[in-house]
Amino acid sequence: MQQAAVEIDKKSQEKKEAIMQFIDRTRVIVKAGDGGHGKSAFRREKFIPKGGPSGGDGGRGGDIIFVVDQNMNTLLDFRYHRKFKAENGENGDIKNQYGKNAPACYVKVPAGTIVKDEETGEVLADLTEIGQEAVICKGGRGGRGNAKFANAANRAPTFAEFGEPGEARNLILELKLLADVGLVGYPSVGKSSLVASVSAARPEIAEYHFTTITPVLGVVKTDYEKSFVMADIPGLIEGAADGVGLGHDFLRHVERTKLILHIVDASGIEGRDPVDDFYKINAELKKYSEKIARRTQILVANKIDLPEAQENLPRLKALAEKEGLKFFAISAATREGVKELISYVGEWLDNYVEEPEQEEEVKVYDETAEDPDKITITRNDAGDFIVHGKAIEKLVIMTNFNNDEAVRRFQYIWRIKGIDEKLKERGIKEGQTVRIGEMEFEYRE
Known part of the structure; x- marks a missing residue:
């Protein structure tokens, strides 16, 4: 009798441990591929003394795509595989050779899976039908080679763009069974x-x-x-x-x-x-x-x-x-x-x-509703000015600040977007620090 009680106790303990590993809600980390870097190169061939810029564009990074698989009915697989990363795009090359685009990384989920952004709580996808797909993280676009920046005013640009980083998210996956x-x-x-x-x-x-x-x-x-x-x-x-x-x-x-x-x-x-x-x-x-x-x-x-x-x-x-x-x-x-x-x-x-x-549809986050050119400025505890904006942050990441021409282009776009005026409205002074993403600048008139 005592042995039977011990066995029931052991069974109950196993159940409690299993409950702690409930598999209809889990956390995963996803990272789309980075875009390949653009190439800065010039055509050098016999009998063509002034071939001009010929650097090719980088390839696009792979997307992270969630797809509903008919052979899955739980989130059990994600207990053992929580990180998914797509491949990066290839770099551009000489002679206007473009880098190869990276393939998408497909993540299989069961029907009834809701994909949420862990940080914001926004619903990114509500996957209910077999074969349904949703792009959860977009791969970064390839950086442009110097051939793309040639124009009447500058026929021989020496700079190229870095590839754009792919999107990364921490996700919460929730499974709602699709039963009658x-x-x-x-x-x-x-x-x-x-x-x-x-x-x-x-x-x-x-x-x-x-x-x-x-x-x-x-x-x-x-x-x-x-x-x-x-x-x-x-x-x-x-x-x-x-x-x-x-x-x-x-x-x-x-x-x-x-x-x-x-x-x-x-x-x-x-x-x-x-x-x-x-x-x-x-x-x-x-x-x-x-x-x-x-x-x-x-x-x-x-x-x-x-x-x-x-x-x-x-x-x-x-x-x-x-x-x-x-x-x-x-x-x-x-x-x-x-x-x-x-x-x-x-x-x-x-x-x-x-x-x-x-019928209460799940409100899915609409990325197109965001204005990429919108710029906001805040301040941190150290008094630094923090510039936020999707487009300007991407520009900083993709600019080669070791190249003078690239820096001048960045300064031109900075003025066009009116960031100087916005900083002055916030009371910036000479020598104060401006941060955009991970880059830090010293403000000069």
Whole structure:
């Protein structure tokens, strides 16, 4: 007896450790490839004494592209592989030879993955369909060779641009299961047993709480040509909406289901009242999301094969009538009533029409909404002036400050953008420090 207790204790500890490694939310680091450097060169061939500039452009760095893969249904792979980096573009060469563009780095994710920027919390992509792609980080463009800067005023430029750095982000990946039907209820009410009895899914089933620690998908066939996806959502507990246990992780999966099967233990052998359980779980659903609370529910009383269930069935039927819910009494263990339940669910899904007001699209970050030429100036604790602006920061990175011509070009663009006037408005004085990105300048009139 003591040995059995030790084994159960050990099993529970293993489950707790597994819960700490929940795989439907993870962090990854991605870095797109840098652009290749442009080349500064001049044509030197026999019989062509003044060939002119002939430096080629650098190649573009590889993008980081997320793509939905039909063979993935969890984020488990990202526990072992968290960093993704695309290749850099090749440098330009003499004789106007362009550097080769780098290939994109594809990152495979399961359907239902939301990609967020960890720093800002912005949603970068909502990937729901097989084959859907999203460019998460853009590769840097190649620097221009000196041949691109030749003009009537300067026929022999000696400078070329450096390649633009590729974008880098720390990401949070969240997985919301794309299931037609979601099962909710307290731990050990028999959700896993129901999924196992109606589909080919084989979730772990045992006589202790939180046997299921990750959502399980099962494909349920209702007819020769029809089927639907059922999700066994891990057991909810009181306080789940406030994040107790893994409440937020579990509740997130209910959001995209069309129908909720609310499973209660009709026998009450766990010492809980099934009617109270029903109200407590619904309170958690409503607290987490009004959208989930409005979702159609079917009340399913499980374990009716146990003698204790007969006492609670009349109360549960009355509860269903009071709440206006369809009611089914089943035994997942003996399959009693299961066929009738699945037939009704299949018929309900056939007639289901998504209501427009229920469709809450995830707001995806729109990079084009940003003005790259917008410039803002702030000050740090040391009193330095910090110039912020997408275009000007890229210009600094791509300029070779060891080349006098490149520096003069930078100064010209600086004046055109009116940065001097903006700094004077902020009260800059001679000799004070100006920072743009990682570069530091001393201000001179």
